[in-house]
Amino acid sequence: MDGYAGKILRIDLSKEKITTEPLSEKMCNEFIGGRGFVAKTLYQELPPDTEPFGENNLFIIATGPLSGHFLPASGKTHFGSKSPATGGYADSNMGGHFGPALKYAGFDMAVITGKSKTPSYVFIKDDIVEIRSADPYWGKGSLICEDMMKKDLGEDFQILTIGPAGEKMVKFACISHDFGRQAGRTGIGAVLGSKNIKAIAVKGTGAIPVFNVDKAFAKGKEAFQKVFQKPGFKGWTPEGTAGITDWVNEVGAFPAKNFQTSHIDHSHMINGKKVIEKLKITDKGCYCCPTPCGKYGHTRTSMGEAFMEGPEFETISLFGGSCMLKTIEEVAYANYLCDELGIDTISGASVAAFTIECFEKGLIPADEIGKEVKFGDLESIVYLLNLMSLKQNALGELLSQGVKTASENIGNGSEKFAIHVKGLEWTGYECRNAPSMMLAYMTADVGAHHNRAWVLGQDVVGAATNVHDLISAGTKGDKRPKAVISGKDSAQFVIDSQHTRPIFDLLGCCRLQLMELGFEVENYAELYSIITGKKITWDDLVKISEKVWNLTRMISAREIKNFGRAFDYPPARFYEEPTPSGPNKGYCICLKDLDELLDAYYTARGWDKNGIPTKRTLERVGLTHMI
Amino acid sequence: MNSVFNHRNCSGCGICKLACSIENFRQVGPSKALLRIQGLFPAPGHYQIHFCDQCGECAKVCPVDAFELDNGIYRINEDECIACHECVEACPKSVMIIKKEDDMPTKCILCGECAKACPRGAIMISRKENAKECR
Numbered sequence: 074m075d076g077y078a079g080k081i082l083r084i085d086l087s088k089e090k091i092t093t094e095p096l097s098e099k100m101c102n103e104f105i106g107g108r109g110f111v112a113k114t115l116y117q118e119l120p121p122d123t124e125p126f127g128e129n130n131l132f133i134i135a136t137g138p139l140s141g142h143f144l145p146a147s148g149k150t151h152f153g154s155k156s157p158a159t160g161g162y163a164d165s166n167m168g169g170h171f172g173p174a175l176k177y178a179g180f181d182m183a184v185i186t187g188k189s190k191t192p193s194y195v196f197i198k199d200d201i202v203e204i205r206s207a208d209p210y211w212g213k214g215s216l217i218c219e220d221m222m223k224k225d226l227g228e229d230f231q232i233l234t235i236g237p238a239g240e241k242m243v244k245f246a247c248i249s250h251d252f253g254r255q256a257g258r259t260g261i262g263a264v265l266g267s268k269n270i271k272a273i274a275v276k277g278t279g280a281i282p283v284f285n286v287d288k289a290f291a292k293g294k295e296a297f298q299k300v301f302q303k304p305g306f307k308g309w310t311p312e313g314t315a316g317i318t319d320w321v322n323e324v325g326a327f328p329a330k331n332f333q334t335s336h337i338d339h340s341h342m343i344n345g346k347k348v349i350e351k352l353k354i355t356d357k358g359c360y361c362c363p364t365p366c367g368k369y370g371h372t373r374t375s376m377g378e379a380f381m382e383g384p385e386f387e388t389i390s391l392f393g394g395s396c397m398l399k400t401i402e403e404v405a406y407a408n409y410l411c412d413e414l415g416i417d418t419i420s421g422a423s424v425a426a427f428t429i430e431c432f433e434k435g436l437i438p439a440d441e442i443g444k445e446v447k448f449g450d451l452e453s454i455v456y457l458l459n460l461m462s463l464k465q466n467a468l469g470e471l472l473s474q475g476v477k478t479a480s481e482n483i484g485n486g487s488e489k490f491a492i493h494v495k496g497l498e499w500t501g502y503e504c505r506n507a508p509s510m511m512l513a514y515m516t517a518d519v520g521a522h523h524n525r526a527w528v529l530g531q532d533v534v535g536a537a538t539n540v541h542d543l544i545s546a547g548t549k550g551d552k553r554p555k556a557v558i559s560g561k562d563s564a565q566f567v568i569d570s571q572h573t574r575p576i577f578d579l580l581g582c583c584r585l586q587l588m589e590l591g592f593e594v595e596n597y598a599e600l601y602s603i604i605t606g607k608k609i610t611w612d613d614l615v616k617i618s619e620k621v622w623n624l625t626r627m628i629s630a631r632e633i634k635n636f637g638r639a640f641d642y643p644p645a646r647f648y649e650e651p652t653p654s655g656p657n658k659g660y661c662i663c664l665k666d667l668d669e670l671l672d673a674y675y676t677a678r679g680w681d682k683n684g685i686p687t688k689r690t691l692e693r694v695g696l697t698h699m700i
Numbered sequence: 701m702n703s704v705f706n707h708r709n710c711s712g713c714g715i716c717k718l719a720c721s722i723e724n725f726r727q728v729g730p731s732k733a734l735l736r737i738q739g740l741f742p743a744p745g746h747y748q749i750h751f752c753d754q755c756g757e758c759a760k761v762c763p764v765d766a767f768e769l770d771n772g773i774y775r776i777n778e779d780e781c782i783a784c785h786e787c788v789e790a791c792p793k794s795v796m797i798i799k800k801e802d803d804m805p806t807k808c809i810l811c812g813e814c815a816k817a818c819p820r821g822a823i824m825i826s827r828k829e830n831a832k833e834c835r
Contacts, residue, residue, distance in 0.1 A: 142728055143718050170714065177729055216742055228738060229731075252741040278800075280721070280729025290722045297715075297819060354745040356820075358711035361718060363819035365711045369745050380742045 074098055075284040076138040076605035077106070078176040082202060084195060086268055087128055087187030091202045096181050102607070103695075105617055106137030108578035110182050111153030111164050112624045116699060118184070119632070125157040125260070126242055126267035132185040134175065134273075137581020141173030141281055141360070143293035144600050145300050145592065146583035148173055148360025150256070157244040157260035158420075158475055159496040159520050161629030161636065165247075165261045166578055168359030168367075169254035174231040177277025189269035192240075194222075197275040207271035212237060214413035215249035222274055230274045236415020238462040239266035243473040245420030245498065246462075249412060253357065253369060253382020257417035259497060259519050284606030292603050296596055300363050305590040308541035310356070312345025313366030314386035317540045319344050321390065321502065323550040324533045325656035326510070328395045328503045330448055331426035332492045332646060335503035336550075336655025343393035347401035348384065357382055362583065364590065372405040376455050379409035384418070387523075390501030391422035395492075396429070397449035407454050414462040420475060423498035425457040427476045427491055428468075436485050441468045489645035494521035495629075505647050506556050506657040507532035509563040512670045515641045516567065518625040526570035527588070528563075532556060537566070539589045553656045558666045560673030568677055572618040579618065620694040623678075623686045627700055630685055637683035641671055702772065702826050703751050703810065709822035710747040712739050719817035724806070725799075734808040735795050735823075749822060750793045752808035758787035758796060773809050781805065 074096060083092045104113045111133050123129040133153040140147055150172030156163030175183065178199050185195070189204060192211040196203045209225075210218045215236035222232050232250065239246035239262035246262035247255045256262075265271075283289050300306060309316070321327050322340040329337045341347075352370030359367070369382045384392070384404050388411075392404045411418045429446050431437040439445045443466060446453035459465060461472035471479050476498055480491030492499040497520020504511035513526035530538045533553075534546060573594075577584035580601065586592040598611045630636045651661040675682065679690030691697050717733035725732050736750040759767035759774050766780035767787075776787075783803045788796040796807045815823040 143715075143722060177731065220742055252739070276731075278729070278731040280725075280727035280732075283728055286722065286726050286728070289728075290719075294817070297817070301819065355708065355747065356711040358713035360713060361715050362711070362713050363715070365713065367711075369741070371743075371745065380745050 074101065075282050076142070076601070077101060078179050078181045078281055080180050082180040082183040082197070084183065084185045084202070084204070085187045086185065086189040086193070086204065086270070089204060091204070093180075101138070103617070104621065105579035105614070106140070106181065107135050107149070107151040107166070107581045108153070108164050108575055109617065109621050110135040111151055112162070112621050112628065114184060115153055115155065115162065116624055116628050119155060123155055125155050125160065125264060128188045129186065130155050130264055130267070132264050132268060134183040136172040136176050136181050137579055138601060138605055139597070140581030141176040142283070142600075142604055143290055144296050144361065144582065145586045146359060146362040146364070147581065148362065149577065149581050149583055150175070151578060151581070152248060152256045152261045154259070154261055154264045155632060156519065157242070157263045159259070159629070159633070161495065161633045162518055162625040163259035163261060164519060164578070165256040165258045167248065167250055167254045167256040168362070168583060169231070169251040170360045171231045171233055171250050171275065172581060173360045174275045174277045176281050177279050178275055179277065179279055185268060185270070187268065192269050192271055194272040194274060195270060197273070199276070199278055210271050211240065215415045216252055216413050218272060219249065219252060222272060226274055227276070230276045232272055232274045234272040234415070235262040235265050236413060236462075238415040238473075239263055240271070241462070241464055241473070242266050243416060243462055243464070244475050245417045245424070246415050247417045249415060253367060253412065254359065255412065255417070257419065258522055262415055283604055285603055289600070289603045292600060296592070296600065297363055299596070300586055300590055300592050303590040303592060305539055305541040306364060308544070309585070309589045310364045312349060313368060315345035315348045315368070315384065315389055316544065317386050318389055320540070320544045320548070323548040323656070325553060325652070326502045326504065326507055326529060328390055328499070328501060330397055331395050331430045331490055332499070332503055333430075334654045335505065335652050335657055337394055337397070339393070339399055342399060343389050343401045343404055351401050352405050359583065364585065366585065370405065372402045372409070374402050374406045374451060376406055376451055379406055381405055381409035381412060384408040387501045388418040388422070391419050391426070392454070394501070395426040396422050396454050398451060398454065399449055403451045406451065407458065410455060410458050414458060416458070416462050419500050420498040421458055421461065423492055424461050424472050424476055424479070425454050427479065427487075428457055428472060429453065430490055431483060431487055436483055436487055437468065489649065492521075492644055492646065494643060495640050497521050502529055505652050505662050506553060506660040508556050508558050508662060508666065508670060509566045511643065511647070511662060511667070512563050512674060513567045513570065515643055515667070515671065516571070516674055518622065518629065525574060526567045527574070528566045528570050531566045537570070539591060541589065548656075550656055552658070555660050558669060560669040561677070563670055564673040564677040567674065571622060572615050575621065576614045576618045579614070579621065616694070620696060623690060623694050623696055624699070626680075626686055627696070637685060638671065641684055642667060703753060703815070704824040704826045705749045705751060706822050707748055708746060709820040710737060710749055711820055712737055712747045713819070715817045715819065716814035716823055719813045723811055723813035732797055732799075734797065734806065735814055736793070750795055751823065752793060752795050754810070755792065757790050757792055758807060761786045761790040774807065775809055776805060776807060778804055
């Protein structure tokens with residue numbers, strides 16, 4: 074089948090059984106790839122009453138039809154499972170080179186079930202697939218493990234690893250790859266750890282069939298040229314995602330002190346310019362990416378020195394804002410430590426910030442923590458990251474389950490400042506004066522994650538626009554007007570974004586060329602058609618994306634007891650505490666506004682008042698044959 | 701004609717390798733690429749491009765003189781080649797490959813597609829005889 078490698082790899086660790094099966098053309102037509110394959114497989118194959126760390130849970134790796142092809146940024150790989158963080162639908166993706174290598178080895182997707190009796194890793198070299206002992210690697214940090222395995226297997230193997238946190242099933246453990254790329258969210262690394270799998274190594278020496286290779290090569294070259302000519306090309310690449318730091322702070326959307334407020338005074342110390350000036354050794358690109366966000370560098374701090382990739386914006390905002398670390402070197406060290414321990418920087422920083430606020434409010438005594446901790450103190454942050462990742466004491470055990478579970482146990486009002494939705498910690502944008510972005514977080518299918526919809530542009534300048542244009546427009550940190558709530562408008566912005574951005578998660582390539590550079594959507598439909606030989610339009614892809622969105626909602630509705638509207642609210646901090654400082658001082662979104670947003674969103678989606686897709690909607694999007 | 705590198709510009713994206721495999725073999729399969737990118741991670745933290753500089757070591761070890769020097773480029777005469785692979789073993793940059801289809805060795809002939817594809821100016825083709833490397 075052109076564009077695809079053509080096979081699914083299935084590994085049952087309990088039975089030590091490895092099989093392959095042909096990729097179904099029907100599945101490709103109906104779900105495209107990546108996140109679509111993940112959702113379809115989870116819905117159809119996840120056994121009833123599966124626990125996230127149960128042997129029955131699936132660990133899915135899925136590429137898309139554009140993964141590994143000659144076009145801008147074709148290196149995305151998707152992972153899926155039942156989420157340790159939320160108990161519902163989980164996916165997480167990463168850049169790098171792993172997915173293309175898997176396709177060159179002959180597999181579009183791998184589905185891993187069961188549990189290995191002993192610590193193991195999966196070895197894939199074309200059609201040779203083996204479950205091997207991970208004795209030399211178990212217990213090692215993610216980065217150290219990758220380095221060891223590259224030395225043992227060869228530099229041309231692409232390797233994904235988990236760190237000690239994944240081994241210990243910390244609910245926000247990540248998957249690491251290429252010395253700094255992570256599939257960070259939803260605790261996907263902990264699922265791999267629960268299966269006793271430390272790593273997966275792949276080398277593919279084959280090729281992916283293409284419907285018209287000459288035309289695809291020519292179109293790919295044209296696509297790269299178009300990207301080079303976009304005005305955002307030179308604006309985006311030098312600093313990558315870190316380039317937005319000052320702007321987010323200027324508009325009062327920067328999370329500070331566990332989201333107590335939305336503005337800091339030291340963004341100039343932790344912005345993209347400082348990444349380049351203080352840290353960067355080289356740009357580090359994902360597969361076929363002409364605009365590398367990755368900035369690989371070195372830092373030296375009071376806690377030690379480190380080589381690391383990043384920090385990118387989310388890590389800067391959570392460690393530099395929510396934890397209040399004062400310099401980019403300190404943020405980078407925290408980034409490195411998370412990478413080595415194998416935890417998501419977003420959730421790790423959020424748990425640390427939550428713990429410090431609990432300590433300051435007297436809800437957790439110092440002796441339970443093991444020491445006094447404070448915002449802005451690298452030593453405190455390093456201590457807490459180790460505590461939660463290695464479960465060093467009873468509190469560490471609790472914190473390893475994320476802020477939702479921790480706050481439910483600590484009580485005393487801590488739930489109000491446990492910053493999450495559905496159990497997944499909130500990423501780097503504070504939204505008390507950004508109703509559309511607030512709705513995006515509330516309704517993201519995996520929990521409070523920005524990658525499904527990014528609509529801060531609509532909230533701040535009234536339009537969907539890229540980072541380069543937003544930065545160029547500037548705001549100078551002036552007092553912002555209070556946002557006018559329009560549920561209907563916000564719902565439409567969010568739904569459009571929730572359909573557009575995940576299309577790239579179906580196709581297996583990076584969305585940033587479109588989102589940040591303005592590379593036109595039609596190019597992707599054309600590339601898909603030339604590569605696969607199947608005609609498709611962008612509108613067709615949007616319809617499939619909507620179908621997958623409804624399917625992921627149905628997965629969470631099936632897997633989470635009493636799932637519905639109550640799971641779509643943000644923490645009370647955002648609707649009870651007016652922002653105390655910065656450009657949005659005094660503003661708060663009220664519960665009534667949140668209800669208006671949700672009502673409008675459910676109506677526009679064709680979901681009932683409880684946020685469940687109606688039968689009619691399932692028919693309209695083409696899911697009735699499955700559900 | 702020869703190649704010019706600037707290793708520090710390389711971001712490791714691998715576009716060069718994919719372009720090479722498509723141009724020379726019409727295959728989306730970069731393991732066939734006639735150049736290598738080595739990531740030096742975690743330390744010192746940058747990339748090294750390994751590229752045929754037409755040094756001629758392959759020709760020196762060939763037992764049947766199957767290599768022809770053409771305008772500074774060593775080309776394999778497949779009619780003469782006996783597929784002993786000694787040239788592949790001898791390549792100091794490890795950038796020659798053996799084609800799975802016919803077991804024949806293949807090497808870079810400076811087609812320049814890698815340089816054209818590189819978005820970073822890390823590989824360029826020069827008309828000068830000697831390759832230059834910026835580290």
